[in-house]
Amino acid sequence: MFQRIFQFQIHRKIENNLKNLSSFTQKYLEAFCEDFETMITPQKEEEWNKEIGACREEIAINLHKSRINTSLKVEKYKLFLRINYLLKRIQYFHHDLVEFKEELTDKEIQTLKKLLKDVLKLTNNLQESIECLYSDFIAAQQKLQLIEENSQEILKQISAFKYPSPDKKMIWDPHKPAEIIGTTLREIIQAIFLVKDKNAEIIEEFRQDTN
């Protein structure tokens, strides 16, 4: 009961859990960029999956114990779900990459490597925004703004993977490796946007709360 009354520890645990979970998005992207040729080994992936699983479980338990303020608790839970969704998208992308990498042309690989570096920057910004969310709302908002600006450029470049353009001029084949990888990469960016939007909503609500 005392743990329920004095919740300092639980709040810090949830904070660390969220930061920890979101750090895996960065770890994956760093691995894609740095070890593109070898990719993440199955052993490494299994190890990360275990850590992610433990982290998910811990967040769920700690959120259940948390009694601070229902709306904040719900918002944290939604943030957790969206980070989780982003991780899933990254994992799907990893599997697609392993499966179709060999079928990509050299030009496509070069474009993909560049895109992955840009997406890594987005996940860096996202990670920093989650850290700033706890310490400085204004700094967190600046990081979210960076994500907004940088992602537009990346989305344009993904069309090099012949993702169907709005004017439908490009020929799109959903079974071609480049299209499949382009689509899953796009989904990663959409998932980053979902996390970014949730961060922005939390800042908005809890800054408004104090006005």
Place this chain on the structure above:
Amino acid sequence: MDVIAIALICISMILAFAIGANDETYASIVGIKRVSVNVAVFLGAIIAFIGSLLFAPRICDTLQNDISTLNIADYHIVVVIFLAMATSLILASFFGLPISSTQAMIGAILGLTIIKQESIIWTFDGFGKIIFTWLISPIVGFVASFLLIKIVNKIMAQRIKGLQDYEKSSEIFGSSLFFMVIILGLSRSGNDLCNAIAPIVPLFQEEGRSLFYQYLPIIIGGLSLGLGLIFIGRRVLQTLGNDVVKLTPETGFATQTASAIIIFIAVFFGIPISGTMVLVSSFVGAGIGGNKPVNFASVKMITLFAFLTPILSAVWAIGYYYATGWMF
């Protein structure tokens, strides 16, 4: 002990049970989700028992009647007033509505005053004071908590930079509120119990009897108070803590602090005020002041019952007066 004395003891215990069932003290800690309703009622019951033992004096003031010429020293009248009060309180508790026990008592006295063809004292020393109380209590409760939450929000806006700061301040408000409620619960239970057991305390003050025997009405009354909270009290806590307004630790703190300050000032200057009315209206004031959604359907229901309580109590009192006439 004769039949009337035993009847008095039973009725006092029923009234203590009813007061416990309608105790809204712990609503704010339920509202901020610091404890569940189940934990709150059990904690409240323990606090009520301890508070009764510590703060209920062995000699309680007997019922005072300033509002009419009705003689309430008569055992029959006391029994009827207590039964009417208990009925109103238990009925309201079943609907989860916090009501003022003073309102229930006034209604019962007025009902008996009418049927016994006594007269109401309309001056400020009499019934005028009660009307003043009923008018002023919700207004001051609302205004004080509304202003307090505005001040609290202003301070928080200056100090909160990120979620960590928000959580820290919520912790401080939440923990302060928790301790405030415990202290309030301890002091209120002594006073509440005294209202219920005043007529029976003298029956246990015989010379040469043990201290335990002299404390018996307080012990049994404290237990009844706690049992009322456990068995029926959860509904009132649920309504006020969860249904009226979405409480946060800071709005909960503003609610409780505003009520405590007003009640303290009122007692200090001798201004009559209803604790229940102040607390309920301060929930609404803190909700509106803190831009939280207020459930006006629940507020309307509580207000309706505030008007109905004296009328219903008067009706119960008249009914009980005729029904129990054969005993006296």
